[in-house]
Amino acid sequence: MASVSESDLQPSQKDAADQNFDYMFKLLIIGNSGVGKTSLLFRYAEDSFSPAFVSTVGIDFKVKTILRNNNRIKLQIWDTAGQERYRTITTAYYRGATGFLLMFDITNRDSFNAVQDWRVMHTASSSFGSGFQFFEASAKDCVNVKQVFDSLVDVIWEKLKDGMDGGVSVSKPDEPGPHETLGTDDEDAAGASRLSHENEDPAAFTGSVTAPFTPFHFPHNSNESRDKERLPAFPLPVPHRHRYSASTLDLSLTMTL
Numbered sequence: 001m002a003s004v005s006e007s008d009l010q011p012s013q014k015d016a017a018d019q020n021f022d023y024m025f026k027l028l029i030i031g032n033s034g035v036g037k038t039s040l041l042f043r044y045a046e047d048s049f050s051p052a053f054v055s056t057v058g059i060d061f062k063v064k065t066i067l068r069n070n071n072r073i074k075l076q077i078w079d080t081a082g083q084e085r086y087r088t089i090t091t092a093y094y095r096g097a098t099g100f101l102l103m104f105d106i107t108n109r110d111s112f113n114a115v116q117d118w119r120v121m122h123t124a125s126s127s128f129g130s131g132f133q134f135f136e137a138s139a140k141d142c143v144n145v146k147q148v149f150d151s152l153v154d155v156i157w158e159k160l161k162d163g164m165d166g167g168v169s170v171s172k173p174d175e176p177g178p179h180e181t182l183g184t185d186d187e188d189a190a191g192a193s194r195l196s197h198e199n200e201d202p203a204a205f206t207g208s209v210t211a212p213f214t215p216f217h218f219p220h221n222s223n224e225s226r227d228k229e230r231l232p233a234f235p236l237p238v239p240h241r242h243r244y245s246a247s248t249l250d251l252s253l254t255m256t257l
């Protein structure tokens, strides 16, 4: 491992090392390959979007600190590879997650059909109950992206406030998580470390919340097609809550085109 001084760090690496926060939430984005997980994260963290599809290898993360409910909340957002061959690696990171975004592409029925499998996997690997809130979002058009993360943070925050059955613990500034690993030569400019956190001891957040299952019907809108920019015309009482199923700690997303 190379040694680094703070001045050597890219801005987002500085974010990762920043101890100036009140709470840290570990969020994971899961779902089939190509549904737009990386794109959503880039839109949220860097307000950027690329039409190119570069499939994630293993796992990656970004850090963003937000002010919410008068608290500085550091979000450590893990972007998992959707490809099956990385499943063992990615599911290892579910442990200690504070919240999940489970994504499917509203134009891709397979990705929607896979939602149940993802739910099973996530429920088996984490300490959450199941249940989802449903949001429709577009990384490309920058629609609903911030709202999705804000809503997830708010839900987690409410659970924290309520004390949650089973107890809650989230990272505080003096409890560095895996994201504090800095300075490997391989790290990309985004400040993310790939596949280098085997010994992580992430923040634990336990508790179980269930919400009634509300079936989601696919396709959500029969006019949907990959070559149509349909979202702006879509009625958006933002966000669409509880249209899918939900543990209130999880959100389900669709990528829109």
Ligand SMILES: Nc1nc2c(ncn2[C@@H]2O[C@H](COP(=O)(O)OP(=O)(O)OP(=O)(O)O)[C@@H](O)[C@H]2O)c(=O)[nH]1
Pocket: 031, 032, 033, 034, 035, 036, 037, 038, 039, 040, 050, 051, 052, 053, 054, 055, 056, 057, 080, 081, 082, 083, 137, 138, 139, 140, 141, 255, 256, 257
């Ligand atoms: N039109 C449109 N395309 C999108 C949107 N979000 C992502 N895409 C495109 O969909 C493709 C896949 O996006 P990614 O974000 O790489 O998908 P992913 O889920 O991270 O894929 P894996 O890393 O393989 O798991 C890319 O070509 C993106 O440009 C969107 O909101 N609208």
